Amino acid sequence: MLAKNKVRLWLRRIHRDAGYFVVGITLVYALSGFFLHHKMGVKTTEETVQLSPDLTSDALKNAWASAASEKAITYLEERSEQIVFYFPGGMGDYQKATGTTNYETYKDRPLVLFMSQLHENQVKGWGFIADIYAGVLVFLALSGLFMVPGKNGFMRRGVWWFVAGIALVVVFAFL
Secondary structure (H helix, E strand, O other): OHHHHHHHHHHHHHHHHHHHHHHHHHHHHHHHHHHHHOOOOEEEEEEEEEOOOOOOHHHHHHHHHHHOOOOOOOEEEEOOOEEEEEEOOEEEEEEOOOOEEEEEEEEEOHHHHHHHHHHOOOOOOHHHHHHHHHHHHHHHHHHHOOOOOHHHOHHHHHHHHHHHHHHHHHHHHOO
């Protein structure tokens, strides 16, 4: 009986300390997921300039260089009523009939961008940390099932919440 209590106490201490550890990572992961979902890693500025109507692709490049004083156009796509163009840090569209040119420039938000890259596992070496994090989460999930004994424990009350969590994932898998 005494050995069983020591194991339970040891398991609770490990569970507690691992929980504190992953709370920090979880907050970063949750915030980065929010930023990523809402595309907050990049600040977008939208502007409009008026150029002459009916410009050719080459004439658009010259007019853009003088009127918008932006970086040079690196690629463009001519379409029936407009020309879509790209330049370092942005893109735009020139309406052939009116000469109206809408464009947007992008500026990275370094911390948010870094967090988003972590979220998408694009930072070198982060995969190892992510695997450790996943392992600790599995440990917390499984050890947490048995932390509360009695009528509010896993076998009486927790099993229903456990099944509901799995059911939620299954429902979304078939939507």
